[in-house]
Amino acid sequence: MKLVIIEGIGKVKTVEKYLGKGYKVFATKGHIRDLPEKTLAVNVNHQFEPKYEIIPSKNEVVKDLRELAQKADEIYLCTDPDREGEAISWHIAYVLGIDEDKPVRAVFNEISEKAIKKGLANPRPININLVDAQQARRVLDRLVGYKLSPVLCKKIQNNLSAGRVQSVTLRLVVEREREILNFKPEEYWNFFSLLKSSKDGDIKASLATNNGKKIKVKSAEEVEQIKNALNGNPYVVKKVTKKVAKTHPLPPFITSSMQQDALNKLGMPLATTTKVAQTLYEGVDIKGEGKVALVTYIRTDSTRISPEAQKSAREFIANKYGDKFIPEKPNVYAAKKSAQDAHEAIRPISVERTPESIENKVDKNVYRLYKLIYDRFLASQMSDALYNTVNLEIGCSTYGFKVTGKTPVFPGFTILYAHTQEESDDEHSDKLPVVEEGEVLDFKEYKCEQKFTKPPSRYTEASLVKVMEDKGIGRPATYTPTVTLLFSRKYMELDGKVIKPTDLGCEVTDMLIKYFPEVMDVQFTADMETKLDEIEDGGKVWQRVISDFYYGFEDKIAVAMGDTFSLKKPDELSNVKCEKCGKIMVFKNGKHGRFLACPSFPTCRNTKTLDENGNVVERKVVEPQQSDRKCDKCGKPMVIRNGKYGPFLACSGYPKCKNIVNIPKEDNKIDKPNNSFADDVINLTPPKAGYDDLPPLPGGGFTFTDSDDNPFN
Secondary structure (H helix, E strand, O other): OEEEEEOOHHHHHHHHHHHOOOEEEEEOOOOOEEOOOOOOOEEOOOOOEEOOEEOHHHHHHHHHHHHHHHHOOEEEEOOOOOHHHHHHHHHHHHHHOOOOOOOOEOOOOOOOHHHHHHHHHOOEOOOHHHHHHHHHHHHHHHHHHHHHHHHHHHHOOOOOOOOHHHHHHHHHHHHHHHHHHHOOOOEEEEEEEEEEOOOOOEEEEEEEEEOOEEOOEOOHHHHHHHHHHHOOOOEEEEEEEEEEEEEOOOOOEOHHHHHHHHHHHHOOOHHHHHHHHHHHHHOEEEOOOEEEOOEOOOOOOOOOOOHHHHHHHHHHHHHHHOHHHOOOOOOOOOOOOOOOOOOOOEOEOOOOOOHHHHOOOOOHHHHHHHHHHHHHHHHHOOOOEEEEEEEEEEEEOOEEEEEEEEEEEEOHHHHOOOOOOOOOOOOOEEOOOOOOOOOEEEEEEEEEEEEEOOOOOOOEHHHHHHHHHHHOOOOHHHHHHHHHHHHHOOOEEEEOOEEEEOHHHHHHHHHHHHHOOOOOOHHHHHHHHHHHHHHHOOOOOHHHHHHHHHHHHHHHHHHHHHOOOOOOOOOEEEEEEOOOOOOEEEEEEEOOEEEEEOOOOOOOOOEEEEOOOOOEOOOOOOOOEEEEEEOOOOOOEEEEEEEOOEEEEEEOOOOOOOOEEEOOOOOOOOOOOOOHHHHHHHHOOOOOOOOOOOOOOHHHOOOOOOOOOOOOO
């Protein structure tokens, strides 16, 4: 048996279908080892050695993996073709005891029979440079997040977090919001003269110059002054320029451009686009065919496509649209300087599988996104769109006017995929009447429009990803998780389709800039991405990159924690009295929102949940079920309670007696709760609030509170 190990469970059936008998395809469902959550797990005194552990939820996965590996004659590590995928393969090799120099790594950029079999026929050793680049990112992000978060908790409020990429991204959103708030609109006017040629056609000419210099009309008074200067003077055609203009097709999609077009053209949110694109890559259930992968790898910053894909696209275009629609030489698109260029652009696996052929066989969003990817790719290999343009320069008194006419000659790629470019305010595009140089045009009327400058637009999800890409913040695989995390942390929110920072997001940004300007510097973050790329290329040692950053960073942490400056607000009093100790309860912020807490904590641990309107949610009080056992410590009856891990016995003399006893699964002497009371206990939804830093309760006991330490939560 040949064992093929992949990441996504969604690809299993697709890959199995292409490989056939003799192969077993197993999915790890992502990483199997990682840094544990509760500790730093990085030895800063020993070359930043990470202390990996098997992720608790993946224990069964690893167990199954080891059992399959023992039965396998050959093993192929076919995780995704990027840094994360390479690192996952490295961790798999570690838990299976496979030598990292052994050629077991097989990669493919698309889930097709040809690509998979080619990958398996050409295995290679694990690329340690790729692994080191991923490891450097993971360690760096852990150090930054683990060290910064306590500063925020001390200076602002509990349950806050920061990160190397997320915090810089948040800064972009906060600064854009402040640009908008501080923006002061300025008045300006568009000045047009409506003219008529001898051919009986109207021309809307835009004022451009005065005495040969560009002019900007800023007030109604200036408009009247210009009118007075023009009145009675002839409008003479000074120059006529005719030429053929070309519009080039856009390159095939990369991750960020796909997300932006999906939002702009389809109204598809970032998370939806990412999910649907992953489905297109892993395999879509098509009626009558089973699972079929439709597009290449979706996390890429490269516009490159394979020669085979280019050839098939040109042949398809020629057959369907004609030879005029393919350029003499194939279109090639340059990648951005910051691009890793590790994978092809996002494209359909086969151009023969048209969107129309699957429209009624797949989910609507799957069809819509596939059509967008398909059309963009095919259009990228088509001929330019051609236009006849006429530029007129018209003079009147000391003023100069311009107008541009544009008529289509050949549609080229726009027959399939049009990308629009907004016309500027001072330019009129249309078919113009034929005029000659020296011709005098008749004046009809003035067309003047008052305008005001506008502030920069707020980011949408897609445009935020685009600016992250442009500035070198993060990489294709991290764009969506970063934006999603900032929403989940309540640092920013959607207002319709645009993003606004919350007050909390602004406070966090200001605090981090105050103490950690380097970490919050966009260029620093971009430079770090470049260094990670250099690690991948073998040009830098990952421990040196971390070391150069960390020791200065650690000094700043010490300064920040020692500074008394704080934005923490005093507890806000409520009008609710604690029924346990009589104190007035105060508002607190927890992971799940605001709640009420007793100010006598930890002496009194009473808390209350608030609903969306800030009202106290009344808790259902249920009496514990009696058992037939006596407490072996005090002799009082034991009662059945339900905890995180199921029913258990507790002394009814609590809190004086904190005795508890586990109920073994095989113990038949105790009836499992099966009455309405038990249903209430099991289905009771506890308030989602509490102190995050509650200490363990003494003696293993419990309290009837709504804190996160409540064993009944």
